[in-house]
Each structure stands twice: as structure tokens, then as C-alpha cells.
Amino acid sequence: MTYDVPFGRLPGTLRGRAEPGPAIGTTLAAAAHRLAALFGMTDAAGPAPEVPACAADAGAGHFTADRPEAAVWAALPACHPAGGDVVRRYRPRATTARATGTCASVSAVSGRHDAYRCTSGATTYDPCFAVPGTRVVCPVSAVKAVALTYTGALPVPPAPGGTGEVFLLALANGVQCAAVPEDPGMRFACADGTVLSDALDTSGPLWTIGGLTVAKAYT
Numbered sequence: 001m002t003y004d005v006p007f008g009r010l011p012g013t014l015r016g017r018a019e020p021g022p023a024i025g026t027t028l029a030a031a032a033h034r035l036a037a038l039f040g041m042t043d044a045a046g047p048a049p050e051v052p053a054c055a056a057d058a059g060a061g062h063f064t065a066d067r068p069e070a071a072v073w074a075a076l077p078a079c080h081p082a083g084g085d086v087v088r089r090y091r092p093r094a095t096t097a098r099a100t101g102t103c104a105s106v107s108a109v110s111g112r113h114d115a116y117r118c119t120s121g122a123t124t125y126d127p128c129f130a131v132p133g134t135r136v137v138c139p140v141s142a143v144k145a146v147a148l149t150y151t152g153a154l155p156v157p158p159a160p161g162g163t164g165e166v167f168l169l170a171l172a173n174g175v176q177c178a179a180v181p182e183d184p185g186m187r188f189a190c191a192d193g194t195v196l197s198d199a200l201d202t203s204g205p206l207w208t209i210g211g212l213t214v215a216k217a218y219t
Helices: 021-038 051-062 068-079
Strands: 097-106 115-120 123-131 135-139 145-150 168-171 176-179 188-190 212-218
Touching: 021 051, 021 068, 051 068, 097 123, 115 135, 115 145, 123 145
Parallel strands: 097 145
Antiparallel strands: 097 115, 115 123, 123 135, 135 145, 168 176, 168 212, 176 188
């Protein structure tokens, strides 16, 4: 979340409680969802059923007397109060760099029918997603992507639709991790040097991997 929240307008009765953290958490989660709906980020009528409990726990765990609302607000993204799911299907968007190269095979980390493995010089991009023309868009983070112009033809893709394996994780601590193909000892390599070899735990409302909370998982 990047919204500016008018903390001073929160009901004064919240601060007057003996344990205001949980109530502040649920109130801010509801506000986050309303803001997301206002900006067209969600069509859901309200936060997912598990969000209030998660937000209450975040409030209880992060409430501080000096910056009560701000500390709780900073802890809320892992609860997905905007109403979105953990999983997001990556859609090619505005690119931040350009390259030329070739796409000799389908992606090794994504089974999507529009995903390819491409190279430009000594750099390999995987996955790269086909767009109109002779270009593919290769995400290098959740917000940055390379527009690669390829020569030759694209390989025959997998069956239409394909399987959308997770190829990029955005952790709750802000670190992003990319899938590593064909290495049984390493599932994801993170920007801070961390190697994640565990499988994603998707059994609860908050996904985790190696004890770390996943904010978004891109497929």
C-alpha cells in the first residue's frame, strides 16, 4: 500500500481502549479495501473473510504508543486488505529497458502458453511473455521489465492456457525472489542473496516459504 492515510481522523475511541491494536488493525484494513475499490484495484464488496483476523493480529503485534497507526498500517500488506489474492497473473506492462536477442525455447519456470526463455548476449530472461509483433516482455521484478525484440520465430508453445507456476515472489519484507529452473536444491533466488529451497506453503490464508511471508506470488 502506498496511500496517505489520515490517521488523525480515526475514531478517538480506538485509542481509548485498553488494547487498541486489534481494533486499529481491522479499521485500517477496511479503509485499505475502500481505497482499493475507489482506485479500481478490486471488485470485491469487502475484504476476504480471513483479512479481519489477520489485521487484528497485525494490530496486536505492531501497535506502539509513539506511532500506533503508522506501525500497524505498515504491517497490513501481508494480510491483503485490498481484497486481492496472494497469486497474481503477470500481465505485460510498460517496460523499463530494451534489448535484442532470441527465444530458443519455451519457459523453464512457467507453463503458460505465452511464456518463453530468451537470451540477449550473456543474459538469459525466463520467463518472457509474448506481445504483438516481434517482441516479448521479460519481467525482472514486480515493477520492471525488459522489452526484448527477437529474431526468428518463437518455439511452439505449450497447450493453450498452460499451467501458471509461480515464477516471482514478493515477500512481505520487501525482498523479491525469482524462480530457479532445474535446480532441486534451489527453488527461488532472492535479491538479497537468500536462497529458498523449501516448497511454498499455501495451506493457510498467508502463504509462506522458508518461514517468510509471501505478499504476492506472480504466475
